[in-house]
Amino acid sequence: MAMVSSRLVFLVSICILVSQAIAQPDFLDHFCSDDKGNYTSNSTYKANLNQVLSSLSSNTEIDYGFYKFSYGQSPDKVYSLGLCRGDAKPDICRSCLNNATNLLPLLCPNQKEAIGWYDYCMLRYSLRNIFGIMEDTPAYDMGNTSNLSGNLDQFNQDLGTLLNSKRVQAAAGGSLRKFAEGNATAPNNQTLYSLVQCTPDLSDKDCSECLAQAFGYIPGCCGAKQGGRVNTPSCYFRFEVYLFYDAKADNASSPSLSPPPPLVPYVSPPPLNNTAAAKGKESNKSQTVIIVVPIISFVVLIIISFCIYLRVRKPREKPQSESMDEIGRVESLQLGFGTIKVATDDFSDANKLGRGGFGVVYKGKLFDGQVIAVKRLSKNSRQGDLEFKNEVLLVAKLQHRNLVRLLGFCLEGIERLLIYEFVPNGSLDHFIFDPIKRAQLDWGRRYKIIIGIARGLLYLHEDSRLRIIHRDLKASNILLDFEMNPKISDFGTARLFELDQSVGNTIRIVGTYGYMSPEYAMHGQFSVKSDVFSFGVLVLEIISGRKNNSFCSGENIKNLLSYAWKNWKQGIISNLIDPTLKAGSTTEIMRCIHIGLLCVQQNVANRPTIASVILMLDRYTITLPIPLEPAFLMNSGTESNIRLQWENDTRVIESNQSKSNFVKASINEVSITELSPR
Structure with missing residues (x-):
């Protein structure tokens, strides 16, 4: 009973601490990454984290608002960054960071990577080196509750001019501070105020690019609003039609920015002595104890119940009828x-x-x-x-x-x-499958496209606030911007996963034949590895300039995967490379073919995650596994288990193992969707 009571008291203490901290007016939001690993309360990583956060919050020598500390040895080394708003005075800055170092480990009690945003500061820590690396996700955005009135076009134009000028100014800052604030005249005789800031360990280029990416959130969060803000791990900005920052901290006429209240540690109240209270000389004391004890017990019970509810509750699935309300x-x-x-x-x-x-x-x-x-x-x-x-x-x-x-x-x-x-260069298939346009894609551009697609998938699978399985990744769903950077499009078939969910099932299988993984096409099982399979097909298409289903039976080759495997086994994989790639790193191309073959393995467990793929592409010191025979080879033994037939211009795949499952797959690479949105 004593152990249960102590745990309940501890749980109540944590709830009160968190509620006190979150209730503070300068707390904005936080993000805990479950994909970068967890730690236990008595682990080396936890001890190192405590040390680095203590060093950050207790440092009184730094007065320019940027803190960068690391502690420990790999794999338990902790990297931490603290950044205060450029106009915040040292006492405000330290108070904010002190609150953050107390609160963030409570909000993210086991995650090795976390970030917390306050109005006056930002704190993040990680098991990986985050120093000098530009990261624009995850992001927190919030718009002013008041809508704009008057000339919206002119306001947007004035805002864009102001923000871009401040972006240039901040990016040109030094290694101690990359911060800029200023104002401009807006329509209706208003004054538009803004501030922008980057972590000063970024290069000028990375700072400018981070802010440019953050500005892209404006239509979604702050369009037609009188103000808004976007916070990312490496930079942030805010704009309002009122003065919200300290323009001159040493000017007495400037607005007074009071520091946020410190995080008050919870102290258990002393036990009430009922006997002494009952024997008190004044009867009202006895009445006070009799009344207060039940009230305190009731309040504690409510808090405990609420905390336990928060701990064990599961997200309630929203019925389909609520979808339009959500829109x-x-x-x-x-x-x-x-x-x-x-x-x-x-x-x-x-x-x-x-x-x-x-x-x-x-x-x-x-x-x-x-x-x-x-x-x-x-x-x-x-x-x-x-x-x-x-x-x-x-x-x-x-x-x-x-x-x-x-x-x-x-x-x-x-x-x-x-x-x-609008993405001006259209879709990738218009280039790689066109005998003339494909010459515009040298190896450098194709490699950049492969990397970009992989990073987009990594965001969908691991780094966004949601976990998304695209389910229809193909060349026609990759768009290219002015600089031929890839952008994944068409999320009509996408499915949302819970963060701890690994596999989904459906009896309505949708997508494009030739890009589907075998477990999805035949059994309706999909996961992040389904997208990895599609990515592998796409990599081989980008390198070869040929569609996966472009081989006719006269060649005795059924698809691009079987062609790639045949040449891999014979040691003449160079046959797979697009002849227009006259110049390029042969080693790099061969490595990408190797990675593509690993992604299209028959066995789900043998395929790498997209995070592993990016490591393989970035680090040549990583030894790649030897690939096995890819999926969907017509001579691999699976043909006896699959019956193909044409039915109303749709290819139906029926497996002897699962007669109830069927696939609708497009014959002209136009997606056919049967959705069960969540």
């Missing part, structure tokens, strides 16, 4: 049909970019000059409504340089429109 919560992204109609010149054929599995994509231009891509979903498609809900609810929460950014949507009558950033 209403992102009203800031909603655009009127008339606006899009004007932007696309009434959806004219001249603006048509292409046709997908659910409708036509048009190029458009908003009244503020921004070029957009508009996906107009088919009016007669039942799947179109489902895809619409899926993409809006999922993609609106995803922000990464290698993902196509959703700018808005339109839900009006029977119209379903998705508005994306």
Whole structure:
């Protein structure tokens, strides 16, 4: 009983500490990474973490607001960064960091990597070296609750000019501080204030790029708002129509910025002596004890119950009928049909970019000059409504340089429109499978595309606040921007996983034949390794310039995977390389082919995770495993278990092992989707 009581008291103490800290006005948000490993309370990593956080919070010599400490030996070495807002005075800075060093380990009690954002400071720690490395995810964004009135276009133009000028100024800062603040005149005689800051261990280029990426969040979080902010691990910015920072800390006329209240440690109250109270000379004392004891017990019971509830509760699955209500919560992204109609010149054929599995994509231009891509979903498609809900609810929460950014949507009558950033160079398949255009992609660009796709997948699988399985990764769903950087698009078939979920099952299998993993195509099992399989096919296509299903039976080769394997076994893998790649690192190309073959292994366990793939691509010191025979070879023995037939222009794959499962797979690489959005 005593042990239970002590644990309950400890749990209550933790709850009170956390509630006190989170209730402070300058606390914003935090992020705990479950994918970078966990530690126990008595581990070496925990001891090193305590040491490095103690060094950070107790340091009184640093007065420029940037703290960088590490402690311990690998693999338990801890790296920590603390950054205070550039206008914060030393006492405000230290008070904020002291609060953060107390609170963050409570919010992330076992995770080896975490980040916490406050109004006046940022704290992060990790088991990996984070010094001098630009990272723009995860991100925290928040818009002002007040909407703008008046000339929105002029406001956006003034804001962009101000932020970009401050970005240049901050990036030019030194190794102690990269910070800039300033103001500009806005419409309606308003003054627009902004500040931007990077961790000063970044290079000028990385600081500028980090802020540019952060500015890209504005349409999603702060469009048509009087203010907003975006915080990332390496940089942040904020803007408002009122003065929110200390323009001159040594000027008495400047606004007074009071330091946030310190985190008060919880101290258990002394035990009440009921006997003494009952014998007190004043009867009101006895009454006080009699009344207070039940009240305290009741309050403690409520707190304990609430803490236990928070600890054991499971997220409640939202019924399908709530999907449209959720869309209403992102009203800031909603655009009127008339606006899009004007932007696309009434959806004219001249603006048509292409046709997908659910409708036509048009190029458009908003009244503020921004070029957009508009996906107009088919009016007669039942799947179109489902895809619409899926993409809006999922993609609106995803922000990464290698993902196509959703700018808005339109839900009006029977119209379903998705508005994306315009990516000028179109899709990857228009280059690598075109005998003329493929020459524009030298090996350097193809390698950059492979790396970018891998990083986009890593964000979906591990680094975003959600865990997303794309399920339809292919060349036509990779778009290329001005600099030929890849952006993963088309999330209509994507599925959301719980962070601790590893495998999902479905009886409605969707996607594109030739990119599907065998366990998904035949049994409806999908996971992050399903996307890895598709990535492997894509890598081999990028290197060879040939589609996976472009081989005819006359060649005695059924697909690109079997062709690659045949040449791998015979030691003539150079036959797989696109002849237009006249110059390039042969060693690098061969390594990418090796990695591609590892990704398309029949056995799920033999495929690497996308995080491992990125390590293999970045570090040549890592020895690669020897690949086994890839999946879907027609002479591998699986042919006897699979019956192929044509049915209404759809290839149906039926496995003798699972008669209830079937696959709808496109014959022209247009995705067919049967959605079960979560």
